[in-house]
Amino acid sequence: MSSQIEVQEPPSRRRFYLAGIYGLWALMGAALSLPAAVYLLLPPSVSRKEEWIEVGDIGSLAPGQPEEMTFQRVRKDGWKLITEKATAWVTRVSDKEVVAYTPMCTHLGCAYHWDEKNKHFLCPCHTSAFGLDGKVLMGPAPRALDRYLVKIDGSKLYVGGVKQGDEA
């Protein structure tokens, strides 16, 4: 019968260095993976709150006479904030009511324009036409013009999110 007695060796210099190296690896791994974990697990810091963008002065806008107004808006693309030009077809309906349509046709997204002669919005791509109220008058467009949410402060017009037009 033999018995083995395990004798614990005192920590050697080799063990001490190995522990140090493993500890450094663990620290480097944590330092590298922490940003990735934050990126994947936490929502972006910029939240999508309702934003109002100033479009311009509508004091001189005549009722029933649409005008294409240009403004700057900031769009978030991944982590980048991009400032871009945007437009809206703005129509004064009454003293207190203004509508602002997005500039894309609801068929395939072409830019339309105001046809002064026929008093309607006309899309040259497939000849969809829309009335002043945004409703489809003719053509393949499946729904009325999309419109921005609007807010008026004095004579300044602000636009917010986009409300999709009703189906034709």
Ligand code: FES
């Ligand atoms: S894109 Fe306007 S009618 Fe087709």
